Amino acid sequence: MPELRRDPILSRWVIIATERAKRPSDFKQEEAGAPSAFCPFCEGNEGKTPPEIMACREEGTAPDTPGWRVRVVPNKFPALGIDGNLEKRGIGVYDRMRGVGAHEVIIETPKHERSLTGLDVGRVREVLAVYRDRMRDLKKDDRLHYGMLFKNVGVAAGASLEHTHSQLIVTPVVPRTPMQEMAGCKSFYDYRGRCLFCDMIYQEMDTEQRVVVSNDAFVAFAPYASRFPFEMWIVGKRHESHFEDIRDDEIDALSALLREALVRLERALPGAPYNYIVHTAPFNMSGIKHYHWHIEIIPRLTKVAGFEWGTGFYINPVPPESAAEFLREVEL
Amino acid sequence: MPELRRDPILSRWVIIATERAKRPSDFKQEEAGAPSAFCPFCEGNEGKTPPEIMACREEGTAPDTPGWRVRVVPNKFPALGIDGNLEKRGIGVYDRMRGVGAHEVIIETPKHERSLTGLDVGRVREVLAVYRDRMRDLKKDDRLHYGMLFKNVGVAAGASLEHTHSQLIVTPVVPRTPMQEMAGCKSFYDYRGRCLFCDMIYQEMDTEQRVVVSNDAFVAFAPYASRFPFEMWIVGKRHESHFEDIRDDEIDALSALLREALVRLERALPGAPYNYIVHTAPFNMSGIKHYHWHIEIIPRLTKVAGFEWGTGFYINPVPPESAAEFLREVEL
Numbered sequence: 001m002p003e004l005r006r007d008p009i010l011s012r013w014v015i016i017a018t019e020r021a022k023r024p025s026d027f028k029q030e031e032a033g034a035p036s037a038f039c040p041f042c043e044g045n046e047g048k049t050p051p052e053i054m055a056c057r058e059e060g061t062a063p064d065t066p067g068w069r070v071r072v073v074p075n076k077f078p079a080l081g082i083d084g085n086l087e088k089r090g091i092g093v094y095d096r097m098r099g100v101g102a103h104e105v106i107i108e109t110p111k112h113e114r115s116l117t118g119l120d121v122g123r124v125r126e127v128l129a130v131y132r133d134r135m136r137d138l139k140k141d142d143r144l145h146y147g148m149l150f151k152n153v154g155v156a157a158g159a160s161l162e163h164t165h166s167q168l169i170v171t172p173v174v175p176r177t178p179m180q181e182m183a184g185c186k187s188f189y190d191y192r193g194r195c196l197f198c199d200m201i202y203q204e205m206d207t208e209q210r211v212v213v214s215n216d217a218f219v220a221f222a223p224y225a226s227r228f229p230f231e232m233w234i235v236g237k238r239h240e241s242h243f244e245d246i247r248d249d250e251i252d253a254l255s256a257l258l259r260e261a262l263v264r265l266e267r268a269l270p271g272a273p274y275n276y277i278v279h280t281a282p283f284n285m286s287g288i289k290h291y292h293w294h295i296e297i298i299p300r301l302t303k304v305a306g307f308e309w310g311t312g313f314y315i316n317p318v319p320p321e322s323a324a325e326f327l328r329e330v331e332l
Numbered sequence: 333m334p335e336l337r338r339d340p341i342l343s344r345w346v347i348i349a350t351e352r353a354k355r356p357s358d359f360k361q362e363e364a365g366a367p368s369a370f371c372p373f374c375e376g377n378e379g380k381t382p383p384e385i386m387a388c389r390e391e392g393t394a395p396d397t398p399g400w401r402v403r404v405v406p407n408k409f410p411a412l413g414i415d416g417n418l419e420k421r422g423i424g425v426y427d428r429m430r431g432v433g434a435h436e437v438i439i440e441t442p443k444h445e446r447s448l449t450g451l452d453v454g455r456v457r458e459v460l461a462v463y464r465d466r467m468r469d470l471k472k473d474d475r476l477h478y479g480m481l482f483k484n485v486g487v488a489a490g491a492s493l494e495h496t497h498s499q500l501i502v503t504p505v506v507p508r509t510p511m512q513e514m515a516g517c518k519s520f521y522d523y524r525g526r527c528l529f530c531d532m533i534y535q536e537m538d539t540e541q542r543v544v545v546s547n548d549a550f551v552a553f554a555p556y557a558s559r560f561p562f563e564m565w566i567v568g569k570r571h572e573s574h575f576e577d578i579r580d581d582e583i584d585a586l587s588a589l590l591r592e593a594l595v596r597l598e599r600a601l602p603g604a605p606y607n608y609i610v611h612t613a614p615f616n617m618s619g620i621k622h623y624h625w626h627i628e629i630i631p632r633l634t635k636v637a638g639f640e641w642g643t644g645f646y647i648n649p650v651p652p653e654s655a656a657e658f659l660r661e662v663e664l
Contacts, residue, residue, distance in 0.1 A: 200425055
């Protein structure tokens with residue numbers, strides 16, 4: 001069982017894999033990331049993953065056999081384990097608990113596609129509905145407090161397999177970044193009585209400079225203080241703090257918008273590694289007026305150097321106004 | 333002149349290079365980082381850098397000519413510019429100011445060494461004294477509030493030249509991470525009346541599990557909640573909030589300890605990219621009882637994926653107790 005440790009200075013939690021510690025010689029220098037011939041996520045190889053948690057599959061097909069469209073399995077090398085209690089304790093100035101939580105993989109298609117954009121909108125919709133359903137299910141476990149959905153595309157963005165997939169990690173503590181996002185939004189709300197994200201999308205829709213694409217329910221834009229070149233955020237027009245409370249008609253709108261935003265990114269920057277992350281409110285709060293769930297899409301084109309790590313201060317060589325213009329001009 | 337923009341949610345500042353925006357096609361996929369034949373930092377090539385700000389040089393030699401041991405020059409592609417005023421203003425929910433600040437490069441030796449460890453302790457001492465002197469000098473400019481010294485080693489850690497060097501970026505705002513470190517330490521101090529770092533090194537010296545090397549004035553240890561495999565922090569035994577207030581005898585002790593810590597790291601992990609960053613208090617505070625300057629050394633062995641970016645929550649496959657043991661066992 002891994003261990004969760006808290007840095008007392010920044011209240012930053014770290015998952016320490018205490019079982020099989022890597023030796024210095026285990027860290028080889030960066031490999032080219034050549035795709036191996038065998039893919040455990042392809043249809044027919046269901047036996048090479050842990051047994052499925054759920055799947056969207058043809059009627060009459062058995063679990064862990066072909067016939068699925070989206071399949072959710074536990075991560076084979078999970079960062080957290082689902083069994084047992086937390087055993088919280090202090091060790092001098094430090095805090096620890098057992099690494100209880102969930103780490104699931106959402107395999108988005110049985111075919112060996114490298115990107116979610118290889119799926120049509122209807123299939124993307126099914127993937128997003130699975131995101132929501134897994135969040136709702138894990139939220140019932142009262143040891144767990146925060147669910148994070150994310151996707152890594154490309155070796156440099158942390159992907160170890162190229163077959164398109166997403167991950168869900170659910171933790172027994174609220175991580176630092178969402179806690180700080182909520183604190184920032186709370187202080188804006190306390191002063192102005194409005195949601196900061198609602199104000200922000202109003203301003204973005206009004207000036208249009210940084211908008212990449214929008215529809216009735218969502219807008220994708222390059223944020224004013226983009227950390228990374230071609231960074232994009234997708235924010236809903238209806239105020240809602242929790243991703244898992246997304247409505248069915250909003251899933252339709254989001255599928256189309258997310259797919260188009262990624263197509264634009266992939267055409268503007270062929271082969272670029274990227275991550276996207278769903279930022280949402282903690283499980284044990286509900287209907288918060290000051291926080292607004294959203295998706296952050298982060299292309300990984302620049303190296304993050306000492307300066308960024310030391311300060312949380314980023315240098316971005318592409319103004320978001322230019323980035324949005326490039327992305328808008330992509331031919332579809 | 334670049335622009336500083338503030339993210340209203342996290343109060344995160346970003347430097348946006350507004351002059352020569354890169355186009356999507358400027359971002360090529362990762363190159364092998366082959367060292368080019370020509371090095372602008374080598375002795376004899378002084379004309380290939382901007383004019384020197386200061387240097388430790390043989391008596392009677394002229395600026396920007398050979399005869400130096402350590403040389404400080406402005407960065408040729410500075411993230412911030414030193415002239416003009418800040419022109420702070422708000423744009424709806426956002427904040428901006430002009431990118432006023434300093435961005436200097438400290439060239440640590442005239443010879444083409446790839447690491448600070450290629451220098452003997454006396455020469456490392458001279459480099460650290462230059463760090464202190466540049467901080468003291470820039471602190472006099474009352475537009476500037478925070479100085480950050482850092483080093484990038486290896487392409488994957490953000491280094492664009494292999495000749496050993498450090499950088500100093502001085503900003504007109506206090507960045508987010510040091511602000512949060514100070515807030516965390518302040519709340520510990522308010523409750524317990526002691527410095528958190530002083531408590532931490534007392535505990536580390538007592539248990540010894542995570543200590544890599546120590547001397548009379550400093551201790552290098554793998555922090556309890558290490559984010560990265562083989563992460564090391566160097567903390568002074570005397571409480572001091574500002575790096576630039578380091579005493580001469582402490583520079584002696586730090587030179588020996590920093591050099592040894594890096595030698596151990598480089599022998600345990602040959603060729604590994606790494607960063608180190610001096611974490612210190614803002615210029616406009618002095619003698620703070622709750623904050624303690626220190627150096628964080630971060631090997632860059634693992635990819636930072638979507639999970640870490642979205643949450644500030646790290647997964648580390650090497651417990652710091654094991655990392656410290658490996659580093660202690662390195663033969664010198």
